[in-house]
Amino acid sequence: MSVEDNKRLVARAVTEVINRGNLAAVEELYASEIAAAAREWVAPFRTAFPDVRMETVALVGEGDTVVGHFRCSGTHSGPWMGRPGTGRAFRDVREVYWFTVRGGRIVDWWGLEDNDDRRRQLRAGGAPA
Template sequence: MSEQTDANKAIVRRLVDEVFNGGDLDLIDELYSATLAPAARAWITPFRASFPDVQMDTVELIAEGDTVVGRFTCSATHTGKWLGHEPSGRRFTNIDEVNLYRFHNGRITDTWTLEDNLERLTQLRLPHTP
């Protein structure tokens, strides 16, 4: 493994530990490129407002070249409006998520996410359409 892939994995760990779990939204501007930071903030900020006790756990990080792929589990309590649903006070646990991050000059420049929102909605007992 190269120094660069190790550094990129460290950035993903900071994103999970300090931004998602720790709530340090100011760090977004340091971890993401200037062009991607506004979109990241627009997604992360309302998610944290809906689930302020979110706990993401890193299951695995794989890095090659300028790319890191991470597998995570996510748990939280629904205390704010999310996807049009009023707070339920219910908790979801161990929702699977996979994220692909691309890097340039030590910042995230592109990301692709696959998360099991159907299971999240099911655990929260919120209506959803198949």
């Protein structure tokens, strides 16, 4: 696959899995050995923030690596980090993720999220005691 193909795959994963909550798409987009982990990462976040939207700011690719800069928004409707839903919203929280793509599937990912900003916007404070 080309770098552009890899970027399209990552963009599709964000649209289908994160924004639409289509966890069935994980089987097609992620390698089988990490598909369960991808679902376990996304499902609780979508429960906490069912209207979550990740806007792609930039996707940069080189070889089998795609780095994405995203802005994430949503409403806190369910448990997150030990706190019950508040009904409060967060907007444009910055996130950066690194994806490795091989054979037309995501085989690895890791990222950084500005959860301090998310907590501030939600007025959620620190971790529960």
